[in-house]
Amino acid sequence: MPTILHVRTMRLSSGxxxxxxxxxxxxxxxxxxxxxxxxxxxxxxxxxxxxxEAAKREHLFRDRCTKDLYPWQLKNNTKDLFILxxxxxxxxxxxxxxxxxxxxxxxxxxxxxxxxxxxVYYRPGWxxxxxxxxxxxxxxxxxxxxxxxxxxxxxxxxAREKALSEVDKQRHSFKSWGVMGxxxxxxxxxxxxxxxxQLRVLTDMIKKGHIYRxxxxxxxxxxxxxxxxxxxxxxxxxxxSKSIHVRFSLKELAPAxxxxxxxxxxxxxxxxLIWTTTPWTIPSNKAISVHPELKYSLVQVADGDKKGTYIVxxxxxxxxxxxxKADRITELDQVVGQELLGSTYQHPLNDGTxxxxxxxxxxxxxxxxxxxxxxxxxxxxxxxxxxxxxxMMSPVDDAxxxxxxxxxxxxxxxxxxxxxxxxxxxxxxxxxLVIAQDYTHKYPYDWxxxxxxxxxxxxxxxxxxxxxxxxxxxxxxxxxxxPEVSIRRLEQFTLSRKEWCISRQRSWGVPIPAxxxxxxxxxxxxxxxxxxxxxxxxKGTDAWxxxxxxxxxxxxxxxxNGKVYKRGYDTMDVWFDSGTxxxxxxxxxxRDPEKPVADVYLEGSDQHRGWFQSSLLTSIAVxxxxxxxxxVTHGFALDERGQKMSKSIGNTLEPILITEGxxxxxxxxAYGSDVLRYWxxxxxxxxxxxxxxxxxxxxxxxxxxxxTTARFLLGNLHDFKEEHHVDYDKLQEVDKYMLHELYKYNxxxxxxxxxxxxxxxVQTIQNFTNTTLSSFYFDxxxxxxxxxxxxxxxxxxxxxxxYQVLKSYTTSLAPFxxxxxxxxxxxxxxxxANPQSSVFKAGWLKSExxxxxxEINTKWTTLLHLKGEVNQVLEAARQEKHxxxxxEADISxxxxxxxxxxxxxxxxxxxxxxxxxxxxxxNIVNGQLGSIQGESERDSVVEGDKCKIVLSKSKHSxxxxxxxxxxTQEDSLCLRCSNVLSK
Numbered sequence: 001m002p003t004i005l006h007v008r009t010m011r012l013s014s015g016x017x018x019x020x021x022x023x024x025x026x027x028x029x030x031x032x033x034x035x036x037x038x039x040x041x042x043x044x045x046x047x048x049x050x051x052x053e054a055a056k057r058e059h060l061f062r063d064r065c066t067k068d069l070y071p072w073q074l075k076n077n078t079k080d081l082f083i084l085x086x087x088x089x090x091x092x093x094x095x096x097x098x099x100x101x102x103x104x105x106x107x108x109x110x111x112x113x114x115x116x117x118x119x120v121y122y123r124p125g126w127x128x129x130x131x132x133x134x135x136x137x138x139x140x141x142x143x144x145x146x147x148x149x150x151x152x153x154x155x156x157x158x159a160r161e162k163a164l165s166e167v168d169k170q171r172h173s174f175k176s177w178g179v180m181g182x183x184x185x186x187x188x189x190x191x192x193x194x195x196x197x198q199l200r201v202l203t204d205m206i207k208k209g210h211i212y213r214x215x216x217x218x219x220x221x222x223x224x225x226x227x228x229x230x231x232x233x234x235x236x237x238x239x240x241s242k243s244i245h246v247r248f249s250l251k252e253l254a255p256a257x258x259x260x261x262x263x264x265x266x267x268x269x270x271x272x273l274i275w276t277t278t279p280w281t282i283p284s285n286k287a288i289s290v291h292p293e294l295k296y297s298l299v300q301v302a303d304g305d306k307k308g309t310y311i312v313x314x315x316x317x318x319x320x321x322x323x324x325k326a327d328r329i330t331e332l333d334q335v336v337g338q339e340l341l342g343s344t345y346q347h348p349l350n351d352g353t354x355x356x357x358x359x360x361x362x363x364x365x366x367x368x369x370x371x372x373x374x375x376x377x378x379x380x381x382x383x384x385x386x387x388x389x390x391x392m393m394s395p396v397d398d399a400x401x402x403x404x405x406x407x408x409x410x411x412x413x414x415x416x417x418x419x420x421x422x423x424x425x426x427x428x429x430x431x432x433l434v435i436a437q438d439y440t441h442k443y444p445y446d447w448x449x450x451x452x453x454x455x456x457x458x459x460x461x462x463x464x465x466x467x468x469x470x471x472x473x474x475x476x477x478x479x480x481x482x483p484e485v486s487i488r489r490l491e492q493f494t495l496s497r498k499e500w501c502i503s504r505q506r507s508w509g510v511p512i513p514a515x516x517x518x519x520x521x522x523x524x525x526x527x528x529x530x531x532x533x534x535x536x537x538x539k540g541t542d543a544w545x546x547x548x549x550x551x552x553x554x555x556x557x558x559x560x561n562g563k564v565y566k567r568g569y570d571t572m573d574v575w576f577d578s579g580t581x582x583x584x585x586x587x588x589x590x591r592d593p594e595k596p597v598a599d600v601y602l603e604g605s606d607q608h609r610g611w612f613q614s615s616l617l618t619s620i621a622v623x624x625x626x627x628x629x630x631x632v633t634h635g636f637a638l639d640e641r642g643q644k645m646s647k648s649i650g651n652t653l654e655p656i657l658i659t660e661g662x663x664x665x666x667x668x669x670a671y672g673s674d675v676l677r678y679w680x681x682x683x684x685x686x687x688x689x690x691x692x693x694x695x696x697x698x699x700x701x702x703x704x705x706x707x708t709t710a711r712f713l714l715g716n717l718h719d720f721k722e723e724h725h726v727d728y729d730k731l732q733e734v735d736k737y738m739l740h741e742l743y744k745y746n747x748x749x750x751x752x753x754x755x756x757x758x759x760x761x762v763q764t765i766q767n768f769t770n771t772t773l774s775s776f777y778f779d780x781x782x783x784x785x786x787x788x789x790x791x792x793x794x795x796x797x798x799x800x801x802x803y804q805v806l807k808s809y810t811t812s813l814a815p816f817x818x819x820x821x822x823x824x825x826x827x828x829x830x831x832x833a834n835p836q837s838s839v840f841k842a843g844w845l846k847s848e849x850x851x852x853x854x855e856i857n858t859k860w861t862t863l864l865h866l867k868g869e870v871n872q873v874l875e876a877a878r879q880e881k882h883x884x885x886x887x888e889a890d891i892s893x894x895x896x897x898x899x900x901x902x903x904x905x906x907x908x909x910x911x912x913x914x915x916x917x918x919x920x921x922x923n924i925v926n927g928q929l930g931s932i933q934g935e936s937e938r939d940s941v942v943e944g945d946k947c948k949i950v951l952s953k954s955k956h957s958x959x960x961x962x963x964x965x966x967x968t969q970e971d972s973l974c975l976r977c978s979n980v981l982s983k
Contacts, residue, residue: 037961037973040981041786042795044715048827050707052820054672055660058178061822064838066180072841073114074121081590082118084110085598085628086181087611088125088189088578091166092132095173097637097645097691098604100655104680105634105758106602107179111815112753115844119590122181124174125581128163128190130574134508136162152507152545152569159508163190176659177673178818187584189577195510196537197583198576199529202512204622205463207526215392216460216501217375217382219444222400222416223451227458227505239443239452242420244279245323245368245434246427247271247310248288251353254342257335264298264332265309272345272356273310273320275367277439278454279423280415283349283406284374284393289359289384290337294369298335302328306434311340313369320368323435337362348432349407349423359384376457386498394457416452461503461512461524461570468620469495475616475626482632482756483686490608490616490631500617502573509571511536511544515554517563531555545569579614582627595629602632632756634685640692651692658696668693674817675700681758681816702766703820706813709769710824712778713806716785720799722833724791728850732794734912735801736853737860738777742805743851745772749812750845758816765812773805776864780915787962789980803831808845862904862943863916869940870917873951882935883953887965890921890955892934894948897926901945920954920965 052058084106089099106122114120137159141150167188175183187194205211218227250270253261261270272288290296295314301307306324314334321329343356361380362371375385376394385392395406402410402419409426413419427433444453465472472494481487503512513532515523532553536543544553550566551559558565585597597619603611612631619627638644639651646652658676662668679699683689728736745768752761781798788795806828814821818840825839836842870891877883895902905913905924914922934952941947954965959974961981966974973981 035960037977037981040961042719042788042790043786044712045718046711046714046827048707048711048714048824050704050711052672052674052703052707052823054674054819055670057823058672058674058819061819061826062178065818065822065840066175066178067183069114069838069840070120070122070180070182072838074119076841077114077117077119079117079119080592081121081588082110082113083121083585083588083591083598084113084600084602085582085585086123086125087601087603087607088127088187088581089170090130090132091126091128091163091170091188092136093166095170095655097653097655099170099173100177100676101634101637101680101683101685101689102602102604103174103179104177104677105632105685107177107181107818108677108681108758108815109600109602109632109756110180111818111840112844115811115814115840117843120180121588123185123187123584124171124179124181124183125187125578126163126167126170126189127574127578128160128167128188129509129571129577131506133159133163133166134506137508153542155507156542156545160190163188173655177655177676180818187581189510189574189581192537192540194581194584195541196533198510198572198580199513199533199536201580201583201618201622202572202576203526203529203533205618206524206529208621210463210465210468210621211502211524212462212464213459213522213524214462214499215376215394215457216462217377217379217392217394217455217457218460218505219453220398220400220456220458221446221449221451221453222398222414223446223449225398233444233453234447234450235442236445236452237442238440239445241277241439241441241443242279242424242436243275243277243439244424244427244436245273245275246282246348246372246432247273247308247434248345248348248354248432250311250343250345252344254339257339257343260335260339261298261333264300268309270298271308271310272343272370273312273368273434274370274372276372277441278377279427280402280420281374281377282372282423282427283395283402283410284376285347285354285372286375286381286385286390286393287355287357287373287388288345289357289362289371289373289381290340290369291360291362291364292336292338292341292358294337294362294364295334296337296340296369298332300330300332301326302330311370313364313367315364316367316369348427348430355388355390357384357388357390377455379455382457387496392457396454396456400454415454460501461514463500463502463576463617463621464498465500465617465621466498468617469497471624472616472620472626475620479626479628480630482630486605486608486631486633486686489605490612493609493613494616497613500573500576500614502576503570504573505569506571507545507569509574510577511541512568512570512572513544513553514568514570515550515558515565516568517565522568523558523565527557528555575610575614576618578611579618582615582619585627596625596627598628600630600632601628602634605633605635608633630756635688638688638690640690640695642688642690653691653693653696671696671700672819674820675703678703678762678817682762684759703817705769706765706817707820709773709809710806710820713802713809714824714827716802717799717806717828717831719790720796720803721831722803724796724799725803726793726797726800728848730793731797731800732909732912733856733860734777734780734916735797736851736856738772738801739804739848739851740853740857740860741768741772741777742801742808743847746808746812746845746847749808753815761812762816765809768809777801779918783915783962783964787977787980789983807842810839811842811845814839859904859907862901863908863913866901866905866940866942866947867916869938869942869947870919870949873936873938873949874919876938877936877951880936882951886918887920887958887963888954889919890923890952891917891919892923892925892950892952894925894927894950895945899945901942901947902926920956 110120110122137155140158141154171183220227250272274288297312297314297317299310299312299317301324304326306326312320317331340356341358344353347354373381375382375392395403396415397403400415402413402415404411410419410422413422424436445451446453473491476487476491513529535553554565582597615627655676657668658671659673661670682699748764749761752764784794784798810821810824821839829835874886874889883889897906934950936951938949940949956965957967957970958965959967959977960971961973961977
């Protein structure tokens with residue numbers, strides 16, 4: 001005969017804390033008049049609100065986790081100094097979502113390291129020089145009508161004021177997001193001490209032979225005979241240029257291409273077709289650029305005055321057909337640009353032989369897909385020719401007239417006017433002109449003279465970085481890259497750069513301390529610059545423009561050499577400014593001198609070409625080492641459709657609209673900073689990420705679930721103190737299993753933080769919240785929490801585990817949502833034996849090794865599988881209207897007591913098994929699979945062992961106190977509740 005064990009469950013009905021209602025409220029409230037036993041149930045109690053009302057409440061906790069915390073941790077934390085070095089944003093304009101992602105990611109890392117016990121050094125910075133700020137200064141000067149009296153000193157004064165004003169505005173926003181740092185002592189690239197350090201880096205590079213002077217194209221105004229900064233340009237929308245299509249006769253095809261096209265050409269000439277709106281630059285042509293990956297077509301025009309065989313970008317063939325207006329045009333073949341490389345052509349004006357080269361700047365969006373390349377008159381042309389060691393030519397003088405170098409037919413003619421017409425005439429005379437027509441487009445003008453400007457090569461200062469490349473790339477191999485693939489991008493940019501133009505023709509910047517003699521020869525030596533630095537350190541860099549006497553800056557050893565020196569007024573590239581910020585971190589107390597000066601640099605992917613690279617190159621040049629140990633790269637913030645955000649499109653979402661809301665609070669509610677922070681944490685930030693109203697709303701919902709979970713934990717610990725702790729050996733098995741899950745949770749969260757995989761940490765938190773806690777453990781222990789005597793051991797067991805869960809849960813969230821974590825901690829720190837003033841002073845996640853219980857884990861993994869099978873039976877009974885809730889059901893398990901499953905089920909404490917299934921009663925039938933009939937049944941296989949599950953409706957009545965079906969008659973208390981109330 002089989003042995004039948006009767007197991008009765010005693011727990012609260014799911015009516016109040018079912019999965020369906022859990023997220024709506026974690027605190028059950030009921031009027032005493034509705035149930036006379038309500039006041040006897042130990043329902044959760046907490047002041048922690050479900051709704052954050054963050055815009056009103058976050059400020060209550062901000063100082064303790066930012067302003068007060070930063071100096072505290074530097075003084076009290078004992079582990080090594082951790083330095084995340086801030087890449088300085090431009091001190092210009094309102095902050096945007098990209099700023100939020102950047103600053104909050106940095107703050108997450110800093111807070112995690114601080115919780116681990118490290119001293120964290122984070123000094124925010126701002127890039128205060130450069131074009132955007134100078135433009136604002138010029139605009140202000142213009143409004144005051146001071147164009148005629150414009151001076152570099154005026155520009156610098158107003159630019160400085162503007163930059164400092166923008167720093168204050170941006171700092172206020174960054175602080176409002178809960179970003180912790182030394183906000184009252186930021187580094188500013190306009191400060192004298194910063195500029196002097198920067199000049200010392202330049203001096204070191206001069207000493208080592210890295211700095212030299214060379215021609216480079218810049219904006220040039222023939223009407224004012226001066227170079228212009230971009231800030232001094234106006235763009236005329238309806239400028240009319242003469243655009244031309246020119247054919248260049250190929251002299252030699254690349255060998256592989258020649259062999260491929262022999263059958264098509266049959267000794268015919270082949271022409272490379274280009275299009276340009278600056279015919280006057282044709283005399284300066286040095287190459288034709290094609291994109292190695294674009295497709296190009298061999299096109300034959302069989303009739304008309306355009307007769308010939310042309311190479312044209314495949315995507316531009318249809319446009320070409322419309323332009324030439326020929327009847328018979330045939331596409332003979334297609335190749336990729338890579339196959340054209342190595343071919344040469346004959347220059348139509350000077351008969352020189354020029355190459356076809358590769359250039360990533362080439363597109364098929366306009367023109368012909370082949371780009372006329374004149375390095376003396378275009379930045380992209382200059383850069384691509386630099387890569388191919390092609391010399392530039394710029395046969396135009398200060399007045400914009402052709403020089404002798406352009407040829408006798410052009411010499412002395414104004415390039416924009418009669419020179420342009422002459423070039424077109426010469427091309428037509430030599431049968432190289434295919435099409436000439438007017439073209440209306442946007443074009444830069446000198447804002448003073450209202451006349452067009454040109455790009456023209458002038459002498460510039462450069463850093464030779466080619467011989468630094470190997471050392472830089474070798475250092476990159478020692479650096480941890482997040483994501484790992486980003487190393488290829490940074491290596492590529494580093495290896496592709498042979499030189500770095502460090503000079504700019506602007507007033508607002510750090511001066512390049514070069515002196516020029518009467519013959520125009522530059523003096524930029526170590527001794528000269530060291531002397532000038534001493535002067536500027538005393539008087540400030542404004543003195544470079546303000547001082548009347550040039551001799552003030554001439555070092556004694558150069559004063560009697562028969563030369564008269566004048567200052568040059570070039571300023572340094574802003575990337576050189578920010579790229580030397582690592583100098584502030586040298587010789588920091590508490591740092592290992594063998595380590596890089598910073599542990600982490602974190603910026604957007606555009607900084608592989610910018611700050612990451614400029615910092616690397618200057619540090620390698622001076623110290624021979626990279627300035628960072630880990631390089632973290634994030635993507636850009638896009639709208640919800642994955643499009644770039646733009647004010648003109650109207651798809652921007654400013655952080656302040658998220659944190660403080662709009663005028664219409666229903667349309668744009670004030671979510672507070674933690675929702676913004678949780679969005680950042682939730683992103684896969686190593687790629688471009690999306691942000692928008694619906695995404696933020698979902699993030700808010702997710703954070704509300706976090707708050708609900710915290711409310712449940714806090715509410716059920718309202719009467720718990722650490723001295724109520726129950727030893728591990730005395731816990732029920734389900735409690736031990738929960739601690740094993742907590743051990744794994746702590747380990748997974750820590751691993752994610754260590755990997756900078758914050759979205760993985762968020763997913764771990766959310767899975768733990770929704771699956772482990774809400775769907776499993778909370779449901780399992782509610783009966784103990786609410787219906788057992790207040791100080792009963794079984795209740796204290798559950799509370800012991802909840803307390804450990806609460807500590808880990810709060811701490812794991814703290815780097816992400818610092819205000820929420822502080823608020824949670826504020827509501828439970830009284831429980832702790834050693835309460836702190838901030839959750840961030842309590843340290844990182846702590847697990848006891850005994851929690852890592854493989855035996856318990858194996859057992860309960862099987863039981864949860866069994867629970868899943870039981871749930872199938874319960875759901876079927878609900879669908880068939882046999883029961884309304886699981887508490888109405890009795891479950892009978894038929895299994896072989898000698899099987900692994902049978903031995904496991906029989907070893908479980910009776911009350912734990914019934915609580916696990918959330919049913920009124922469980923019968924374990926050991927022996928053969930029975931034939932007892934029930935309302936629903938299921939034949940199951942659990943971990944390879946057979947089991948039959950039979951459900952029947954409970955014959956007992958519902959207890960009015962605990963709502964379990966354990967009472968012998970209606971409206972009477974069950975035995976357990978009677979015993980509890982009788983004490």
